[in-house]
Amino acid sequence: MEHVAKRRYEYAPAGTLPGLLQRGRGLGALMAAEDPTAAADLVYGCIRWDWRWDTQVDHRALYLARLLRGLELPRGPVVEVLAGDEDACMRATGVLELLALGGSAEARDALRDYVREGEHWVDVLESVADAWPAAWWDDLADTARARLQEGMEDPRPWALPWSSWGLARQAAERPAQEWDPLGDAASPDLLELLADPGEPNARKVGALNLLARREAEPGLVGLVPSLGTEDGRYALPLLRRAVEKLGALAVPAARDWAASGTPWLAQLGHDVLARHGEEQDIPVLLAELEQDWVGRTWCGPMYSARGLARFGPRAAEAASLLRRFWLWTPHSYERPAYLEALAAIGSAGMAEVYTECLWDCEADARLLAVRHAPDRPHVRERLACLRDDPMEEPEVRQAARVRLEGTAGARVDG
Secondary structure, rough: HHHOOOOOOOOOOOOOOOHHHHOOHHHHHHHHHHHHHHHHHHHHHHHHOOOOOOOOOOOOHHHHHHHHHHHHOOOOHHHOOOOOOHHHHHHHHHHHHHHHHHOHHHHHHHHHHHHHOOOOOHHHHHHHHHHHOHHHHHHHHHHHHHHHHHOOOOOOOOOOOHHHHOOOOOOOOOOOOOOOOOOOOOHHHHHHHHHOOOOHHHHHHHHHHHHOOOOOOOOHHHHHHHHOOOOOEEOOOHHHHHHHHHHHHHHHHHHHOOOOOOOHHHHHHHHHHHHOOOOHHHHHHHHHHHHHHOOOOOOHHHHHHHHHHOOOHHHHHHHHHHHHHHHOOHHHHHHHHHHHHHHHHOOOOHHHHHHOOOOOOOOOHHHHHHHOOOOHHHHHHHHHHHHHOOOOHHHHHHHHHHHHHHHHHHHHOO
């Protein structure tokens, strides 16, 4: 991803406290608890600067809010971040709104004050309205009305609190969509269009869009290598979606695609093999994962991991690579896939891995850990914390509740 390559900083090693906190690893939270004073600046630094690899899917707010609460760190430095640019303001908002749910009146008051006076108040108000009970923000209607009259803010008409207050501007009507001349075309005609080198890419994309919404069309397989952009760098939009419809039908050709010298075609081939390949394709998936490790490619190896997981212990040779990705990736969104793959192939040491993940920043990792961590006193204690924490995701709280009830029943029966 181009924006990643332009980062102005490097992640600290994965085995150090800064590196663990930057990655949102559970071990980082456990180590920080051993020396809160030494960890304080590192925790604040993870709020002042955004260490997420992908800001849309990598989660840190709950992880950092728990660190602040557990280490009993002052909220003031987080409140100060609200005065930064829009991104910094929203990072701080995500942490403070969770702390408020956890019982911090200081965090709640800080965000309410910001709505009254802050620059990015519309975004903050929409965020807290989505996270908090209505009683915590409903009385800010007059403030919002006055500020809307003073400025040029244009809140989303469908979002809380505007839809509740009736303050949103009327959404503009969308222009009527033009009739699609390809909409009635039969699939053989669409394939003929795709095979014609004289057809513009815009029409080919339209044809792929239609094929992606229909039953699998085997005739597409032979055309795939020709459906790249003119510069050869990318697949045409919607080609991947149309190929997904083919499922296992594309596997024989995908083996050739994966071995091609065209990057986008090779990647498409690997993706098909990860989803639908057979045992003979394990070495190809392993080689792709190894190449990603050497190139420090953090976006996408989870698909190879999921593909290898389908083969269970037959893919045990991947254990070392999968563990390295789980330990080192800054892309926390992908970490649960490595966790699942390690478990599927029967990797050693999973009890300790699951236990650490009870403190992970990603809800999917915590959910797996809640279900599979070993039955030990400190695990039961952590499960109770997750069950009772108002900041926690509802599905994780519920899973912890079910696990504890089952564990208690098993002990009674025993």
